[in-house]
Amino acid sequence: MKKTFKLKQENKHPDRVVDSIKYEVRKYIKREKRKTLPEDKDFWFFDCKFAIGDDEPKVIEFADITKSIDEAAKSEADTFYLEILARAEKRPEKEEEETEELESEDEDSLEN
Numbered sequence: 001m002k003k004t005f006k007l008k009q010e011n012k013h014p015d016r017v018v019d020s021i022k023y024e025v026r027k028y029i030k031r032e033k034r035k036t037l038p039e040d041k042d043f044w045f046f047d048c049k050f051a052i053g054d055d056e057p058k059v060i061e062f063a064d065i066t067k068s069i070d071e072a073a074k075s076e077a078d079t080f081y082l083e084i085l086a087r088a089e090k091r092p093e094k095e096e097e098e099t100e101e102l103e104s105e106d107e108d109s110l111e112n
Contacts, residue, residue: 001028002083007073018073022066025082032086041088049083057081 005021007014033044049057050068052075060068065082072080 001025001085002081004079004081006079007076008078014073018069022069025065025069025084028084032084035086038088041090043089043091044086045089047083047085047087049081051081052077053079057083 007017007021009017029046032046035044037044046062048060048062048065050060050065051057052072065084069080069082
């Protein structure tokens with residue numbers, strides 16, 4: 001999703017406009033998460049960019065999307081740009097050596 005949202009619309013309260021934008025973003029995220037993953041991947045990762053007005057889009061964390069929308073509304077900007085791109089990722093495997101070391105340390109402490 002690459003979209004410029006208008007925060008000021010005629011005959012609509014600004015809070016309702018912000019709510020509808022958040023709903024649209026959540027709906028897009030849910031739709032992307034429902035897509036089937038490739039065989040070698042196990043979760044969807046979202047690359048996000050955000051800009052108020054005509055500023056250069058900056059990379060933001062996925063969890064900061066709603067905070068950024070609220071900031072744009074508080075700054076009384078006319079528009080903001082939001083880019084969310086989904087990509088499949090594979091979780092890094094936990095190293096077995098670390099868990100084995102922890103288990104051996106636990107056994108040593110139990111013996112003493």
